Amino acid sequence: MSSDSISTQSTVTGAANFLEALYDAGTRYCFVNLGSDHPALLEAMAASKSDKTRRIPTIITCPSELVALSAALGYAQVTGTAQCVIVHVDCGTLAMGQSIHNASVGRVPVLMFAGLSPITQEGEMLGSRTEFIHWIQDVPDQAAIVRQYCRYTAEVRVGHNIKQLVNRAIQIATSDPKGPTYLTASREALEQASQIEIIGKSLLGASRPLVITGYLGRNVRAPPLLEALCDKLPIEVVETIGSDMCISSNHEAYRGVTVSTHPLVPSADVILVLDCDVPWVPTQGTPSKVFYINAHRRYTVSCELALKQLNRFLDRQNIDASKLVGRFEARRTRYQEWRASLLSLEVPAGDGIVRVPHLISRLRESLPQNTTVVIEAVTNAISVIHHLNLTKPGSLLGTGAGGLGWLGGAAMGAKLAKPNDMICAIVGDGTFLFSQMESAFWISKRYGIPFLLIVLNNGGWNAPKVSALLVHKDGLSSRHNRKDLNLSFEPSPDYATIAAAAGNAYGALIETKDQVEPVLKEAIKTVQSGKSAVVEVR
Structure with missing residues (x-):
């Protein structure tokens, strides 16, 4: 599947995940003084108004950064929960002034967040520099302004792990001795599309999507999530090795077990590999060229969490089920034919x-x-x-x-x-x-x-002869029995x-x-x- 089919204007971005992570961590208010480093945040705020499934903190506009941080401190002193202050690059950070000292010495939990000047200047990435101010505000070490007062500082370098950094910052802010933490992020990092959205849109645009999994079922909570995904889209599922049950054999998405390259692999235009060590064997067949070149990605994640996120993403897409009826029916037919062929062998x-x-x-x-x-x-x-x-x-x-x-x-x-x-x-x-x-x-x-x-x-070892035939299909070993090949257990x-x-x-x-x-x-x-x-x- 070509990457051109994935929109550059993502609705699930680093910024969206930032706001969502704040809410999930218990932050209910963001006291903000916004600037040219925050276009992605503005988009995420706007998106949350039309999509009520995206819960974000209440946004409080503050003309003064000092007042913004002081308000967050007052809330935290009453409730014990860290709130968030969002300011504009180095200047906004400086404008929080003595309130930073108050947060640190007063042991009050708060997450301070500021943008950075964009890291690209020729449009290489969404969020690249578009205004002269982006050069002027590019300071060597913005976090140095507050580091001596903070319990923790970090830069969000990619949007994909922004939730982890938010959780880490709030965890440290609320751990004794409590105090302020400070995160920064470039426009590019905040604009970066969620990996879940990339995967979800790829699956939505695929005509023959395929999931290959190996030990997903070791987590017994994961197979129902995979089945739910396959109920939304006409995906087919192949298991490798057969060490765990990853999807019910009664589900029409299931296409069996393999220890080689499954026949579905070459025809699949998008393949999602979940908890699998060897999804295919190149000498026995490989994915289609289009997929392999343009959509070959690897993520190290919890597959249970990834499937939950992927299902939630697809639930928000208003999928027109009528357009998928034919593909679901084709999948059902393939499953039924495969099942019938297995039943015929049981006679x-x-x-x-x-x-x-x-x-x-x-x-x-x-x-x-x-x-x-x-x-x-x-x-x-x-x-x-x-x-x-x-x-x-x-x-x-x-x-x-x-x-x-x-x-x-x-x-x-x-x-x-x-x-x-x-x-x-x-x-x-x-x-x-x-x-x-x-x-x-x-x-x-x-x-x-x-x-x-x-x-x-079996009367001996079958596997070594199978291996020999894969290499020497018409070789000398193909014309000899296991006893001749020293593979027999007779008597x-x-x-x-x-x-x-x-x-x-x-x-x-x-x-x-x-x-x-x-x-x-x-x-x-x-x-x-x-x-x-x-x-x-x-």
């Missing part, structure tokens, strides 16, 4: 062999509602997650990393943290052996930490017996489709009685 095969989609569909129907799934299935992980149809935040737990052997201990840790939940762990045979399960099941027995373990027996260990010997766990083996449901039900019943169970599936 048991005529040859009697138990395949993962059918097995997981039966497991899904057998597990109680209060189940947390712990997964380290590697090459089968995507299929397992797709057919589990998880809908509850916090119901999926994966390592989110690459060190295999985590599952046994993690399953017990999850059970200790969720004693009333059924813990269902799903692992491949290779990872079973990495996990030192004899130790895990001994601990499970001794301390009464029961969990269900499903072992998907196969008896995984259930290992668990039984180490921790007296219940063990069972599934080799045909007719065994699936009765064995799963017995294993689940055993775990509910307080004893661990292992089900090996070949």
Whole structure:
């Protein structure tokens, strides 16, 4: 998406966030003496009159800066809350005079704010110098005028973190010994558009917006916020790695899990990446050129907070839902077709062999509602997650990393943290052996930490051969089986017996489709009685 589509006249600017942060921090009055450094503040004040969702302090015009600061001090002395005084560059700062001394020595909390001369002069940024006075008032160290009286001084250099600086200034002003704090900001910083507005407008203007996320669901408050975002716009969502449930599988925005480049990535014109380490693998496909060059941004934030802000921004945009009907319907159709393709895989095969989609569909129907799934299935992980149809935040737990052997201990840790939940762990045979399960099941027995373990027996390591084929699609290794490639675990260990010997766990083996449901039900019943169970599936 071209950056030209984003308006330079932003409604959510550093100035707007400054006023909003003041109100949120408890400041109810701004005593102001305004000047040429405050165009963005005037815009923000005007915008608040038409948008009642933007709460800002009451503005009190003060012809005298000394009176303005004295009024703020009087209010603070009665209420204990810091108010704000806004003045004009160095001259306005000087004009507050002895009242600065009174605030400091009298230990009265107040936030003093002054503009700076613009930092650009050729129109490079919105807010650049437009008047001769901007050269005359450009002093080397404006904060030096008040620094010896202040508890804290700082310059707002970019609009994006102005809320943090306001909160910091007020926190220090109201901490003992209380006193004045002083912030400055150039016109450019105050005019700078909010990152949330940039993201929001990009999503609004996109025809195929895509969210890629990885561990967003680790914060269980975040998935509902992502779903709310997808209810506002026809966004589609892809999860990577599959370590956490980031969006309900029943939401039509959901398009599954990947550990590579998802097919939706090349066609997406705007991609929002939330809590994700590897959103795509360049050798397996990359985002579209337009997106990659013109809208590639990175922010380090709380995704929960960012989603709240993004939803609030979109709520203020008066989105014409009628214009999005067709795109929502197209998304619904894509979701339904994808879901239908998954359901078709769950039909048991005529040859009697138990395949993962059918097995997981039966497991899904057998597990109680209060189940947390712990997964380290590697090459089968995507299929397992797709057919589990998880809908509850916090119901999926994966390592989110690459060190295999985590599952046994993690399953017990999850059970200790969720004693009333059924813990269902799903692992491949290779990872079973990495996990030192004899130790895990001994601990499970001794301390009464029961969990269900499903072992998907692949007969060896699948992942190394998959890696080889990605590099040598038609190479020599493609024509050899795992035994020839030294990847086989033949003869196969008896995984259930290992668990039984180490921790007296219940063990069972599934080799045909007719065994699936009765064995799963017995294993689940055993775990509910307080004893661990292992089900090996070949």
